[in-house]
Amino acid sequence: MVCPYNNKSETQIQAWKQEFDEENESQTPKSGRTVTQTVWEPMECQRENCGAFFDGRCHYKD
Structure with a gap:
């Protein structure tokens, strides 16, 4: 069973994309x-x- 509210890890992935004006020579x-x-x-x-765990089950959302 996994925990409904606690995380072991968090990973953030970021990507950046630029578009250039082709008419402008300075890029x-x-x-x-x-x-x-x-x-x-x-x-x-x-x-x-x-x-939150008692009576043999998770009561987090109770």
Whole structure:
């Protein structure tokens, strides 16, 4: 069982893309865009070590 609210790790991946104005010889950027993707890896349930776990199950959303 995985924990519904606690993550073991978080990874952010960013990519940058620029578009240049072809008419301008100085290669001045016309526009740019950043895309960020976040990936969360859930941790395993800590069971008895967690305050939301009792009566044999997780009560986090109760």
